[in-house]
Amino acid sequence: MSYQDYTLGEPIADTKAPAGPIEQRWDQRRFDAKLVNPANRRKHTVIVVGTGLAGGAAGATLAEQGYHVVQFCFQDSPRRAHSIAAQGGINAAKNYRNDGDSIRRLFYDTVKGGDFRARESNVHRLAQVSVEIIDQCVAQGVPFAREYGGLLDTRSFGGVQVSRTFYARGQTGQQLLLGAYQALSRQIAAGNVEIHPRTEMLDLLVVDGRARGIVARDLVTGRITSYTADAVVLATGGYGNVFYLSTNAKNSNATAIWRAHRRGAYFANPCFTQIHPTCIPRSGEHQSKLTLMSESLRNDGRIWVPKAQGDTRPPAQIPEEERDYYLERIYPSFGNLVPRDIASRAAKNVCDEGRGVGPGGQGVYLDFADAIRRMGRDAVEAKYGNLFEMYERITAEDPYQVPMRIYPAIHYTMGGLWVDYDLQTSVPGLFAIGEANFSDHGANRLGASALMQGLADGYFVLPPTINDYLARNPVDAVPADHPVLTEVEAEVEDRLNLILSVDGDRTPDSFHRELGELLWDECGMARDEAGLKRALERIPQLREEFWRRIKVPGTGQELNQSLEKANRLVDYFELAELMCLDALHRAESCGGHFRTESQTPDGEAARRDEEFSYAAAWEFTATGEPPVLHREDLEFEHVHPTQRSYA
């Protein structure tokens, strides 16, 4: 079964953001929210899936408030969630630099950076809450970079002209995550959080129209168990690994959000994927993942390619006048710090022109020679040392001597489960936070905003909104023998057994690589109607082939990493199909979604606001059947949509 079309359903709208001045909406919402008496909170159980910045922060905070939290991660420890790998920093409108920053400017930059495809109310709240995040993290002992006077240091990231990014060398994500993990560990030790590591959510339990639990597999014993609660929070991250090669951790996957989607949660803007401009190029067919080089490097590194096509001289032999610092040339006011989507497309363009460098011409230079001359090697090392070391380890080239070679790679997904202002999905009682939802970044995320959103959702936004849900929707415990539990458990078991029973001749990775290459070619940095239609034909064929030829040795009653991979692939096939349909239906370019049919004369993304100023929320029907589209119209009262200009 395949599809190339969809049916149009009823429009959808956020009904939770209060009316009134945008600056007062979050205060108003918190005031309107019903409270749960502290003594009654321990009677409520909340399931949190995932222990990254969003999940870790939410689990710790809900437990502090007195709720009984049951939390899951597939890693062996909550400290290993992929937030740990974020390098560059976290934005906050502190205006410590007195450089004209403000909550309003962070709000404006984020809406504009997202190419006017995000909901204003949510973004404004994010900017407001950003300030509290830094305070919270400092109190936890997060060792941010500091000046000699003992105050916090900041730097700049792409798409902005202020210095609002707080950082801990090139390991900001690690330090913020360890802060959340330590807060969570305190609650685990206190008995307020029941933690299930090495346990993967494989389905959602919906009872009487409400999310009431999950079905999960113990990855060591293979045991399938139902866990029930009063509400479920998904903090399971993005779906970039659908492309096989991405900067995501190898085991990050889309199964939790996709299974929730199949149970009724709308999936919004799946085609909004972020391609990060500065990653280490692939070195061969064996490549298992791509490594990011932090955007912070663009503060001091200069990006260039030779002016001439096919110039294969070593970089040091290419004289200054024969180099094209193309970002500085095309975008003089933002230079090397243009937003990610723009920098990535520009790199693709110069490589398509035959001016790329390195093996296969799939790379551009990121050069620190000027910075080393200006600041001295020691200062460059103090700022970026660990990144340079990582680069050298992987490529065996010394970036202090020769420019880095970089190329764009899949890094983040702006799309995700549709949520309202309360971060509740279209299934009552099911919340999605962090990268798992679609809410704040529109069609393109600005650098250092993922950490901000993850922690904002987990520490400050979800706790009061879920409180309101729990107070207004008292529920009885789900009996252990409830038919929904037995049915869903059986479905999960059946799917795993079916995979094991095929006994074909192709490995899970071989299918995943093929799917990833197809998506990268047809639904990657540039997309067009013909390519997307090809992909929509090919994906169902690949899925059909999977069910004939997949080979997974071993059983389901043991640690079986091949079975885990194959099971995630089943969901990737369906997700990939929806991504291509979403990209096909959105016949405009915006942010990271570039339709070659819709560009300005100078090759920039051309939005078509009259037709596409909405978030596309998709409703699942059946595997291979056309989904239903629900549009959420976006209104811009405060930031007037314009063609983004970074020139």
Added chain:
Amino acid sequence: MNLTLRIWRQAGPDAPGSMTTYQVSGISPDMSFLEMLDTLNEELITRGDQPVAFDHDCREGICGACGMVINGQAHGPERTTTCQLHMRHFRDGDTIDVEPWRAAAFPVVKDLVVDRSAFDRIIGSGGYITAPTGSAPEAHATPVPKEAADTAFEHAECIGCGACVAACPNGSAMLFTSAKVVHLNVLPQGAPERAARVRNMVSAMDAEGFGGCTNTGECATACPKGIPLPSIAAMNREFLRAARG
């Protein structure tokens, strides 16, 4: 490159294990060690054999999931994580031994996968600053001298991989524990819980069955993040200070 691998295979925690020999060919020097194991596993799966189980996730040296003893050294010959070790550090025709971390407190789960949850329990016993969400003062209310901030960061870099324990002849977790004690105790925000933190974390460490420290220093040599050996002495000072009250 063509290589001979001798890999520890063990079906489960209570099953007996043994070294099994495999040949791999066509290995590129640009592959990471884990990509080399991926290549072996693809072959094993195609033949219908069980692939070698190993923990890994970010593959960029920061999550701390991966870790194996390679030719007798934790994470192998380079000072980095296994995922960041590249095959260019081996020679064509080499025989490579691959074993799991071996320590009483890290039981084997399967093949090269071990249970490191003892580390989580050590952190839970005191490796935090009590700062409930919403209770934080303005970040600039307490300036932190750059030196203290840098020391805190240097110790906070620990990724919890367990190489220190695997490298130690006593299976001691002193370096792991001291890294967190120093990170938090050196900061003004960590001062109120300073004494209780070190006392509780040291007792949790002992209760998990880790060995004692005899100043061998293998831990700091194996540490992919360069946690300095004097961090253990600093923890001992904190412990004495706490004991004196």
